[in-house]
Amino acid sequence: MYMVVNCSNCHTLLYFPPGANSNYICCAICHAFTYIGDPRSAPPPPAPSYWSSSHYQHYPPPRRPFRLADPSPFNHAPPAPPPAVHGAKRAVICAVSYKNTKNELKGCINDAMWMKYLLVERFKFPESSIIMLTDIVLEID
Numbered sequence: 001m002y003m004v005v006n007c008s009n010c011h012t013l014l015y016f017p018p019g020a021n022s023n024y025i026c027c028a029i030c031h032a033f034t035y036i037g038d039p040r041s042a043p044p045p046p047a048p049s050y051w052s053s054s055h056y057q058h059y060p061p062p063r064r065p066f067r068l069a070d071p072s073p074f075n076h077a078p079p080a081p082p083p084a085v086h087g088a089k090r091a092v093i094c095a096v097s098y099k100n101t102k103n104e105l106k107g108c109i110n111d112a113m114w115m116k117y118l119l120v121e122r123f124k125f126p127e128s129s130i131i132m133l134t135d136i137v138l139e140i141d
Helices: 108-121
Strands: 003-006 013-016 024-026 033-035 091-095 130-134
Touching: 091 108, 108 130
Parallel strands: 091 130
Antiparallel strands: 003 013, 024 033
16 A cells, blocks of 8 residues: 655655655655655554544545646636546557667567557457557568
8 A cells, every 4th residue: 555645845645655665755746855754664544443533534635736827818728637547448659769770779669569468468458459659661562
């Protein structure tokens, strides 16, 4: 179970992974470091009883990680919220090897194929929902 802390600078919710070997966490938004302490020494949260007040406690909604754009003649409506987490699984895999250049990369296509295999076998993505973008040119006669 992740430990949830607020960033010491911008107060964004940060999720500290279990088993991490650090006493600090870096905020992805403002890049500030927040001291966690030793998460292994923290007492476990008490189990809520059915009649306890914590059983009925309500939490505020999570803060949005994005800011609304400043008003301008071109912005008539605020940007749409991020897409819902739940729904059909989709993936786009990009593999660019920069073939025939001085910066050519080896194994990009192989890595992309293994990523597709991982998505299909481990995460049960349907193959029809995965798009592969590569710089391979197929010559069809």
